[in-house]
Amino acid sequence: MGFKAALSKPFAAIINIQLNKLRKNAVSLQQKTFTGLIQQASETAFGKDHQFAAIKTYDDFKKNVPIRDYEDLRPYIDRVVNGEENIMWPGKPAYLAKTSGTTSGVKYIPISKESMPEHIKAARNALLNYIHETGKTDFVDGSMIFLQGSPILSEKHGIQVGRLSGIVAHHVPQYLQKNRKPSYEINCIEDWEEKVDAIVDETLNEDMRLISGIPPWCQMYFDRLSQKSGEKKIKDIFPNFKLFVYGGVNYEPYRARIEDSIGFPIDSIETYPASEGFIAFQDSQKDKGLLLLADSGIFYEFIPVDEYFDPNPTRIELKDVELNKNYALILNTNAGLWGYSIGDTVKFISKDPYKIMVSGRIKHYISAFGEHVIGEEVEHALLNVAKAEGVDITEFTVAPQVNPPQGQLPYHEWFIEFAGSPKNIAEFSLKVDEALQKKNIYYFDLIKGSILQPLKIMPLKKNAFIDYMRSKGKLGGQNKVPRLANDRKIADELSYYSINE
Known part of the structure; x- marks a missing residue:
């Protein structure tokens, strides 16, 4: 030593x-x-x-x-x-x-x-x-x-x-x-x-x-x-x-x-x-x-995620938080930020001591049809199925497809770069969809009510996300690919990296 x-x-x-x-x-x-x-x-x-x-x-x-x-x-x-x-x-x-x-x-x-x-x-x-x-x-x-x-x-x-x-x-x-x-x-x-x-x-x-x-x-x-x-x-x-x-x-x-x-x-x-x-x-x-x-010089506040966009959301301090509830994180700091919404969501898994997990981003969700699917839910659904199936994921992001081909229902489109691909993409997709339905009751209702069709996966070429980030001048450093978006700005560009192209 x-x-x-x-x-x-x-x-x-x-x-x-x-x-x-x-x-x-x-x-x-x-x-x-x-x-x-x-x-x-x-x-x-x-x-x-x-x-x-x-x-x-x-x-x-x-x-x-x-x-x-x-x-x-x-x-x-x-x-x-x-x-x-x-x-x-x-x-x-x-x-x-x-x-x-x-x-x-x-x-x-x-x-x-x-x-x-x-x-x-x-x-x-x-x-x-x-x-x-x-x-x-x-x-x-x-x-x-x-x-x-x-x-x-x-x-x-x-x-x-x-x-x-x-x-x-x-x-x-x-x-x-x-x-x-x-x-x-x-x-x-x-x-x-x-x-x-x-x-x-x-x-x-x-x-x-x-x-x-x-x-x-x-x-x-x-x-x-x-x-x-x-x-x-x-x-x-x-x-x-x-x-x-x-x-x-x-x-x-x-x-x-x-x-x-x-x-x-x-x-x-x-x-x-x-x-x-x-x-x-x-x-x-x-x-x-x-x-x-x-x-650490930060006074924290928390807003229940489902109230974040309300005119007068509930706003609480640390002593009033509940376990396993998603909160938008608000900071007041010794650098002069006041009532500052950092954009992250967290949930407490312990109050003795106070421990959190980062569950997503306020602006990174899909609610094109009222489902309000968040990052924690898509990650849980995909990773659990991938683990069970022996499939390795390099990177992924999800976006809504609100204008599907004529005669089809809308759906969530998942852009995934696999390190080890599933044997059957269609079967893998259905299993991920079923896992997501179990995590999000609103998504479940939309699928069962035939408002949405089950999700579709678009497999991407090797290094697709690296190539995409390079094209945007955001390769490396602190830059990250959003897991979820309510629009198709990223999705439409990632389509060019499909293995079907």
């Missing part, structure tokens, strides 16, 4: 004590966070406009601060981006995280000097918590790779601007810098495919022990490594590879293929970082729940 590994165990024990306080006191920590945020922002432009000085309770806050998405908050955010001070949070932000919005074009999310350390602390604690739980420390002494965006930052009115992962790269602790990959020079490469090839060349002969990134782009890295090494499994290239850290998308659709590429079921840690804040991480290898970080 090396020096770093030996030192990590007592450090992990200290962090575990802190995390246990979080686990036991989440509600009181949220109240403390709420009070602190309101006090700190009371003299900002936003605080004055919304009478923060008069807010004493959460009910006061709900009366004064409406729920807003990025576009609704944009008048304030634009003032921040233009260099004005004390708009949403005291002073200017330390950074602006640049993201690609689906409806807003480029978005700029403020990161303050108070919120930036929370990103680093959460990532660190996720690893130390794993060490404390498992006793496994070997990965600390080897090389670690973080597949992320370029660390090159630009500047707007005295504020540093970049992708979140690129910003975070500037704050990696010194004790991790020596064994961290890729090198700064390679990390700065903007073209994703060129970057992955360079990372493969740089790491092929390294002692890689921890790999972190968004699953589909990690899979691309694994594929290139395998090709470069003569089709070896990752375990044979990196025999000491012990831990996979991921976030950004649900891992389950990728798990089978990634584990096949590696050569064994590897320990993994799911994280829930966002430009708006680090929200949760998996704190046990025994379950898949993510520990909600109630002391």
Whole structure:
């Protein structure tokens, strides 16, 4: 055991004590966070406009601060981006995280000097918590790779601007810098495919022990490594590879293929970082729940998903959530976001401690006929059938077909890239459809009432999704393919990659 590994165990024990306080006191920590945020922002432009000085309770806050998405908050955010001070949070932000919005074009999310350390602390604690739980420390002494965006930052009115992962790269602790990959020079490469090839060349002969990134782009890295090494499994290239850290998308659709590429079921840690804040991480290898970080400078609110688009939806704080109910996640942060709808949906699988699972996106659903099918349901239906049938899924997305050929009923069209195709697509499709009917009563009623016909699957060529993302200039980084859409913008373009073409 090396020096770093030996030192990590007592450090992990200290962090575990802190995390246990979080686990036991989440509600009181949220109240403390709420009070602190309101006090700190009371003299900002936003605080004055919304009478923060008069807010004493959460009910006061709900009366004064409406729920807003990025576009609704944009008048304030634009003032921040233009260099004005004390708009949403005291002073200017330390950074602006640049993201690609689906409806807003480029978005700029403020990161303050108070919120930036929370990103680093959460990532660190996720690893130390794993060490404390498992006793496994070997990965600390080897090389670690973080597949992320370029660390090159630009500047707007005295504020540093970049992708979140690129910003975070500037704050990696010194004790991790020596064994961290890729090198700064390679990390700065903007073209994703060129970057992955360079990372493969740089790491092929390294002692890689921890790999972190968004699953589909990690899979691309694994594929290139395998090709470069003569089709070896990752375990044979990196025999000491012990831990996979991921976030950004649900891992389950990728798990089978990634584990096949590696050569064994590897320990993994799911994280829930966002430009708006680090929200949760998996704190046990025994379950898949993510520990909600109630002391990270974020006050959370929750809206039942089925009320989200109502004029006056129910709006609750942590102490009032129910188990196994889908909520839209609302953030109030120490970077100055207020009543901010991040667009994600979560459900609680535990309240002692408070643990969540990310269940989808508010805007990623299909309800062309009133069915309101969500991401969690389509993933559950597809993956359960695929597992039972021994079928491997590379990637997929679903869209409604509201204008079928004359004489046919409308249907849901599933665009799937298979790593291992089913023997009979028609039979496989019916089984997935039956599984989805069991998950969603509205969809069941529409099928049984002959309003919809059962779903249809369009198999896609190998690398169809990579080719599609490349065509959109969104290959790699933090970019993800939406699982669901209410329109056919993505679907119609993916049709060109059908194996029937």
